[in-house]
Amino acid sequence: MDENKKIVYPYMPNSVESIKKEMMDALGIKNMEELYSYIPEELRMKGKLNLPKPLLSEIELKEHVEGILSKNISCNEYLSFLGAGCYRHYVPAVCDEINSRSEFLTAYCGGTYTDHGKCQAIFEFTSLMGELVDMDVVALATYDGSQAASTSLRMTNRITNRNKLLVPKTMNPEILAHIRNYCDFMTITQVDYDPKTGQMDLEDLRRKISDDVAAVFIENPSYLGFIEENGREIGEIAHEHGALFVVYADPSSLGILEAPANYGADITCGDIQCLGMHMGYGSGLSGYIASKNEPQFIMNFPNHFYSLYENEKGEFGFSRSLNQRTSYGSREKAVEYLGTNTGLWAITAAVYLSLMGPQGMYDLGKNIISKAKYAVEVLSSIKGVKVLFEDSTNFKEFILNFDETNKSVEEINKELLRKGIFGGKDLSREFKELGNSALYCVTELTKKEDIDRLAKELSDILS
Amino acid sequence: MGKIKLRNFHQARWDEPIIFELSTPGQRGILLPEIDDEIVDRVGDAEEIIPKKVKRNKKPQLPELSQPQVLRHFLRLSQETLGQDINIDIGLGTCTMKYSPKIHEQFVRNPKFSELHPLQDEETTQGILEIMYKTAELLKEISGMDAFVFQAGGGAQAVFSNASILKAYHTDRGEGDKRTEIITTAFSHPVNAAAPHTKGFKVITLMPDEETGYPSIEALKSVVSDRTAGLFITNPEDTGIFNVHIKEMVDIVHEAGGLCIGDIADANGLFGIVRAKEMGYDMCHYNLHKAFSSPHGSMGPCCGAQGVKKFLEKYLPVPVVAFDGEKYYLDYDRPHSIGKVRMFYGVVAAVLRAYSWIVSLGADGLKEVSELSILNNNYLMKRLLTEVRGISAPYSKERFRMEQVRYSWEKLKEETGVGTEDVERRCMDYGLQEFYQSHPPYLVPEPFTPEPNETFSKDEIDEYAEIMKKVSQEAYENPELVKTAPHNGPISLIPQPPITDPEDLIVTWRVYKKKKGID
Numbered sequence: 001m002d003e004n005k006k007i008v009y010p011y012m013p014n015s016v017e018s019i020k021k022e023m024m025d026a027l028g029i030k031n032m033e034e035l036y037s038y039i040p041e042e043l044r045m046k047g048k049l050n051l052p053k054p055l056l057s058e059i060e061l062k063e064h065v066e067g068i069l070s071k072n073i074s075c076n077e078y079l080s081f082l083g084a085g086c087y088r089h090y091v092p093a094v095c096d097e098i099n100s101r102s103e104f105l106t107a108y109c110g111g112t113y114t115d116h117g118k119c120q121a122i123f124e125f126t127s128l129m130g131e132l133v134d135m136d137v138v139a140l141a142t143y144d145g146s147q148a149a150s151t152s153l154r155m156t157n158r159i160t161n162r163n164k165l166l167v168p169k170t171m172n173p174e175i176l177a178h179i180r181n182y183c184d185f186m187t188i189t190q191v192d193y194d195p196k197t198g199q200m201d202l203e204d205l206r207r208k209i210s211d212d213v214a215a216v217f218i219e220n221p222s223y224l225g226f227i228e229e230n231g232r233e234i235g236e237i238a239h240e241h242g243a244l245f246v247v248y249a250d251p252s253s254l255g256i257l258e259a260p261a262n263y264g265a266d267i268t269c270g271d272i273q274c275l276g277m278h279m280g281y282g283s284g285l286s287g288y289i290a291s292k293n294e295p296q297f298i299m300n301f302p303n304h305f306y307s308l309y310e311n312e313k314g315e316f317g318f319s320r321s322l323n324q325r326t327s328y329g330s331r332e333k334a335v336e337y338l339g340t341n342t343g344l345w346a347i348t349a350a351v352y353l354s355l356m357g358p359q360g361m362y363d364l365g366k367n368i369i370s371k372a373k374y375a376v377e378v379l380s381s382i383k384g385v386k387v388l389f390e391d392s393t394n395f396k397e398f399i400l401n402f403d404e405t406n407k408s409v410e411e412i413n414k415e416l417l418r419k420g421i422f423g424g425k426d427l428s429r430e431f432k433e434l435g436n437s438a439l440y441c442v443t444e445l446t447k448k449e450d451i452d453r454l455a456k457e458l459s460d461i462l463s
Numbered sequence: 464m465g466k467i468k469l470r471n472f473h474q475a476r477w478d479e480p481i482i483f484e485l486s487t488p489g490q491r492g493i494l495l496p497e498i499d500d501e502i503v504d505r506v507g508d509a510e511e512i513i514p515k516k517v518k519r520n521k522k523p524q525l526p527e528l529s530q531p532q533v534l535r536h537f538l539r540l541s542q543e544t545l546g547q548d549i550n551i552d553i554g555l556g557t558c559t560m561k562y563s564p565k566i567h568e569q570f571v572r573n574p575k576f577s578e579l580h581p582l583q584d585e586e587t588t589q590g591i592l593e594i595m596y597k598t599a600e601l602l603k604e605i606s607g608m609d610a611f612v613f614q615a616g617g618g619a620q621a622v623f624s625n626a627s628i629l630k631a632y633h634t635d636r637g638e639g640d641k642r643t644e645i646i647t648t649a650f651s652h653p654v655n656a657a658a659p660h661t662k663g664f665k666v667i668t669l670m671p672d673e674e675t676g677y678p679s680i681e682a683l684k685s686v687v688s689d690r691t692a693g694l695f696i697t698n699p700e701d702t703g704i705f706n707v708h709i710k711e712m713v714d715i716v717h718e719a720g721g722l723c724i725g726d727i728a729d730a731n732g733l734f735g736i737v738r739a740k741e742m743g744y745d746m747c748h749y750n751l752h753k754a755f756s757s758p759h760g761s762m763g764p765c766c767g768a769q770g771v772k773k774f775l776e777k778y779l780p781v782p783v784v785a786f787d788g789e790k791y792y793l794d795y796d797r798p799h800s801i802g803k804v805r806m807f808y809g810v811v812a813a814v815l816r817a818y819s820w821i822v823s824l825g826a827d828g829l830k831e832v833s834e835l836s837i838l839n840n841n842y843l844m845k846r847l848l849t850e851v852r853g854i855s856a857p858y859s860k861e862r863f864r865m866e867q868v869r870y871s872w873e874k875l876k877e878e879t880g881v882g883t884e885d886v887e888r889r890c891m892d893y894g895l896q897e898f899y900q901s902h903p904p905y906l907v908p909e910p911f912t913p914e915p916n917e918t919f920s921k922d923e924i925d926e927y928a929e930i931m932k933k934v935s936q937e938a939y940e941n942p943e944l945v946k947t948a949p950h951n952g953p954i955s956l957i958p959q960p961p962i963t964d965p966e967d968l969i970v971t972w973r974v975y976k977k978k979k980g981i982d
Contacts, residue, residue: 023839072589147620350537
């Protein structure tokens with residue numbers, strides 16, 4: 001290539017020399033450097049950035065990037081039993097169609113008039129989630145489930161003016177790590193569980209709770225897959241001590257499982273990736289927070305609210321409201337910081353819930369819980385394989401324990417990989433007391449034959 | 464292009480009902496496969512599997528619609544949204560509304576990416592780990608910093624992550640209890656105050672010098688002490704003015720034992736011109752959804768790329784993508800890490816797009832991005848300040864600006880009664896997205912902050928300038944026309960005082976129905 005040849009960049013219309021010159025003439029400058037020559041010399045870049053030679057054409061770029069991506073093997077190619085916070089659910093084509101629309105994909109923070117449609121879609125997201133969790137107040141989606149949990153718990157600190165938290169020992173370690181950093185001024189105590197069922201040990205909860213606890217937090221279904229059945233009792237114990245009850249609930253379970261609000265939750269939170277988002281190596285995560293319709297809850301949300309209003313013509317409009325709570329409204333006086341989150345995923349979840357409707361969510365729940373039970377039964381019959389917490393019911397995930405085999409989870413997963421299967425997440429480091437265990441996941445995309453195939457391969461590997 | 468012809472724009476106006484109003488009992492939008500008979504034979508009816516104590520008593524009151532009706536509803540809503548792709552989105556300054564190349568969308572929707580689970584064996588994710596590793600390498604060169612991670616789901620979360628590292632650093636040095644204050648400036652992004660405050664720091668905000676627009680050295684010296692943990696600063700600030708004393712300020716904070724955290728959310732004027740390293744920053748962040756072209760997605764998902772110097776690397780959130788010379792891997796063995804700020808590894812889709820963008824431009828292309836952004840901005844400024852009545856740009860009047868300018872319609876307001884909100888709404892009738900007024904505090908009266916980045920053509924910038932000229936002229940000749948705008952929007956102007964009482968909040972349809980007494 002001729003080094004002196006000026007490049008016209010397709011994304012930069014004014015890179016054409018004659019246009020550039022026309023604009024420079026308008027400013028009375030001879031070269032571009034004059035525009036920023038007031039920046040002190042010692043701050044200015046000497047020479048050029050040391051970057052690879054550019055792939056100027058779209059053809060070269062496409063070849064290059066797709067070449068790198070081709071080194072990946074996806075869950076479309078291998079059979080996956082991975083979950084643990086990110087799930088392979090079916091993504092309806094209409095979800096992709098809507099979130100590919102230029103208007104939604106490339107809009108940003110426009111308001112009531114210019115982005116009326118976006119504002120309505122966000123209002124519909126919060127409304128649909130409100131029905132799913134049976135609560136009146138839902139905010140625009142936050143970064144992910146772990147941020148939703150962390151913010152929910154800080155809300156309880158502000159509402160109760162207390163700073164102790166009780167969380168289950170069975171909880172997702174990634175979320176716990178996030179909470180430990182985000183709520184670092186709060187004392188976190190883990191509540192024990194029944195080794196047979198995984199259910200929260202209510203005696204231990206009673207021992208640990210006191211009148212200075214801000215919140216009792218549970219996951220339902222648990223990170224470890226079992227359905228927590230004592231939500232009502234846990235909520236009552238929390239409330240007896242003036243603590244709030246926060247439940248982290250998987251939206252894909254709520255067609256069949258009771259909304260936490262109906263067994264006492266004051267705040268419900270979780271992740272909506274399961275509602276129409278591809279996994280994208282974790283890119284599809286997005287959090288939700290819902291609460292009771294009480295001022296002390298509302299005013300402690302740090303997230304955007306899109307409130308509906310109506311004129312005399314019966315037209316609806318939507319406006320970002322109660323902005324004084326947010327850092328866009330009042331900088332450090334805000335309840336927490338706020339930034340750009342996951343609007344496109346909120347809109348996608350609205351599409352998903354509109355497609356599914358009440359019957360779809362019910363069918364989804366039934367489908368998953370049936371397959372989980374089938375998988376538990378089939379896999380636990382393999383010699384040496386045990387299912388932990390067998391006295392509980394599993395929703396989407398369950399623990400396989402391999403203590404009675406002579407292989408570690410790591411070894412088993414390597415062998416499964418060679419057969420084109422992603423085995424469950426290795427729990428042996430996070431939950432030492434569970435021994436040589438892995439967390440397996442099934443969804444509506446898992447077929448009976450897939451479970452049978454896993455059973456056969458595991459039998460072969462372990463025999 | 465010759466003379467600019469202003470558009471007689473009309474936004475789509477569908478009077479689209481709320482989705483719940485479209486519900487017809489019994490309709491279905493999508494079906495799932497029946498549960499396999501053999502599964503039912505083995506485990507029984509799902510109804511019997513659900514534990515009775517937590518079985519849902521009443522189905523969620525979601526709407527019931529067929530698929531074409533769902534699609535049509537959301538397509539109509541999309542038409543009532545002015546995305547960057549369809550308008551001259553110069554108005555939303557501080558946001559860098561640049562063109563997001565469509566080829567990148569093919570990459571992120573490729574199943575080789577979209578169907579990757581974050582916990583897959585690394586043997587099967589070498590491609591995406593390579594992209595993450597190499598993007599970090601590219602950002603290291605672009606910034607001069609020593610390490611990057613992408614875990615933060617946006618710029619604000621990256622500032623919080625930097626504040627977390629700041630706290631860990633001082634705590635490790637035994638000064639955690641003493642260094643409790645951070646310093647920021649009034650024209651730095653609000654999150655530079657809010658995120659450290661969320662982490663427990665007391666915030667001191669420096670006000671701008673009336674002449675230059677940035678704080679004086681004396682102002683900084685008067686607040687720096689042995690309580691100073693760090694300086695959180697955006698440069699160029701929201702005014703588009705580059706603070707030429709930045710290095711001196713950083714040195715003062717360093718001498719006092721504090722660290723300096725640069726907010727480079729908007730890097731568009733800096734590529735190949737000024738780096739974080741030379742400004743003396745210890746930490747910084749880039750918003751990959753701004754200067755690095757990832758689309759804004761109706762407010763996310765996005766990514767705050769967090770960069771630090773070597774001595775702070777050990778604190779970065781886990782995991783960090785590493786390379787052993789043969790393979791890429793996720794390094795969790797980092798005992799000093801602050802832990803997690805988001806699950807897994809962040810919005811990797813934004814990293815994939817940023818990688819694609821950087822390698823398609825190279826060093827010359829990146830510098831071209833910044834030079835054209837600065838050229839476009841100053842060209843627009845010249846046109847607005849010389850041709851548009853009622854507009855001004857306070858501070859540093861003798862200098863060119865970087866990538867954006869905070870203007871004021873104060874004079875227009877005084878002379879016509881038409882303020883910045885009115886102008887903003889009127890712009891829509893000419894096919895423009897609204898403009899960004901200002902972050903708080905509103906130091907510039909009747910503010911207006913456009914950012915004509917490198918992806919807008921001269922013709923588009925001229926059209927933008929002509930629209931401002933026209934609206935200003937209308938304000939002087941027929942102020943009511945501007946005050947009652949938009950006239951061609953998706954809904955009528957509904958004068959509405961901002962909601963400040965939680966009792967007035969309606970964020971769900973069920974609350975609306977309760978207030979209206981509808982079943």
